[in-house]
Amino acid sequence: MKKGVLLVNLGSPESPEPKDVKKYLGEFLMDERVIDVPLWARTLLVKGIILNTRPKQSAKAYKKIWWEEGSPLIVLSEQLQDQVQNHTELPIALAMRYGSMTIKKGLQELVDKGVDEVFLIPLYPQFAMATTETILVLAEEVRQADFPNLKIDSLPAFYNKPDYIKVLAESVKGHLQDKDYEHLLFSYHGVPERHIRKSDITNGHCKIDGSCCETASKAHEFCYRHQCKEVTRLVGEYLGLEENTFSTSFQSRLGFDPWLQPYTDRTIERLGKKGIKKMAIVTPAFVSDCLETLEEIAMEGEEIFHEVGGKEFTTIPCLNTDSNWVKLLAEWINKWAETPAKV
Structure with missing residues (x-):
């Protein structure tokens, strides 16, 4: 063949x-x-x-x-x-x-x-x-x-493949090596909460609460929320990031139904109001830069950050042709x- x-x-x-x-x-x-x-x-x-x-x-x-x-x-x-x-x-x-x-x-x-x-x-x-x-x-x-x-x-x-995590983490590291930042935000494309429940092959594990993504389950094979949080955890572990210096959020919500939280725009705003002056943001749900990374994050996100007192906003490119x-x-x-x- x-x-x-x-x-x-x-x-x-x-x-x-x-x-x-x-x-x-x-x-x-x-x-x-x-x-x-x-x-x-x-x-x-x-x-x-x-x-x-x-x-x-x-x-x-x-x-x-x-x-x-x-x-x-x-x-x-x-x-x-x-x-x-x-x-x-x-x-x-x-x-x-x-x-x-x-x-x-x-x-x-x-x-x-x-x-x-x-x-x-x-x-x-x-x-x-x-x-x-x-x-x-x-x-x-x-x-x-x-x-x-x-x-x-x-x-x-392939979100948790060690070779992928290494490539992603090294890319983040490379783009931040000359940058001074206080917080690294991992922003993923959002989905409605009901998508998580519909994808739950156990028909009961996914509660979208504070523990289900961290509790081992067959549901994780198709759980977008778990897989996003796991990328953040694995990259943070690979890079040796300190607790509370990085976090996960979700962008691009549409309509009025509950979507995965916390929302990226509100997180950027919250971090700025909290006193964070220098932040970096990476978008690991995408392998190629697109509207959601180049406009929603790199432009709108930076504008929000500056409006609440932030000074330096670093957008890390997708893997693209790394x-x-x-x-x-x-x-x-x-x-x-x-x-x-x-x-």
């Missing part, structure tokens, strides 16, 4: 113009694993309310961070693809969950090269309904409909390539 690799990231509008942003948001927000309410309610909320107001606002945000080459997320993902390709003989394709760079196109590109077994890599360290799960579900639907003879394996969540991250991805790919083909 001939093997190939499909890297999958979130996606992006074709341009920062409102019409393209509206099209992209429509596809993204109508995903039942992103807004997990009945179709009639999701349609009313997205098409009746959000798409009539949010595209113009989001377009302004995208324009702030848009590069001459295009969407930062797309450009960085393409650069990652190219650099990983230099370390493996397997053909590598790139796809996005939303937008024009579809999973179907990515799989077709590999099939056209003679590939009949694919290693699907969702570019998310942690598992979540709205990220990893929606990619895997759609990939299987596409496979059944268009590529029935194709075999697909996937990379599980050489150690590129080599690690290639190592995982090459190890998979050496395993016997599944029949």
Whole structure:
């Protein structure tokens, strides 16, 4: 069997113009694993309310961070693809969950090269309904409909792999080596609390309280909250960070339902009011910089910090094309390539 690799990231509008942003948001927000309410309610909320107001606002945000080459997320993902390709003989394709760079196109590109077994890599360290799960579900639907003879394996969540933690921690260390900071904030993309409960395979462990994430359970295999907190703990341990000098928060909440807390914007505000003058922030839910890191954190977050008296706000880039991250991805790919083909 001939093997190939499909890297999958979130996606992006074709341009920062409102019409393209509206099209992209429509596809993204109508995903039942992103807004997990009945179709009639999701349609009313997205098409009746959000798409009539949010595209113009989001377009302004995208324009702030848009590069001459295009969407930062797309450009960085393409650069990652190219650099990983230099370390493996397997053909590598790139796809996005939303937008024009579809999973179907990515799989077709590999099939056209003679590939009949694919290693699907969702570019998310942690598992979540709205990220990893929606990619895997759609990939299987596409496979059944268009590529029935194709075999697909996937990379599980890698949030706690020691080699990944080392790469992430060394990246943080490298970007902070010349910086004087008082607090390091680990900010993760937020999800509604109900997503955590829906992903609980034990149907009872996840209480979203002060102890369930620290109590061993099979539920942790699919618990986004636990996996985020574990990344923070492991990186803090690797770097030898002192207690109370680092913490976890969640960003990008939408709507009025309870989302994972504490919220990043309020945490930045609280730290500033508490007297923290120099803080750094890292966003380990993303491997590539995007709207949520470049605008929401690096711009809005810094503005909040300065408004409450903060002085120095250091944003640590995502792994992007960090050489150690590129080599690690290639190592995982090459190890998979050496395993016997599944029949």
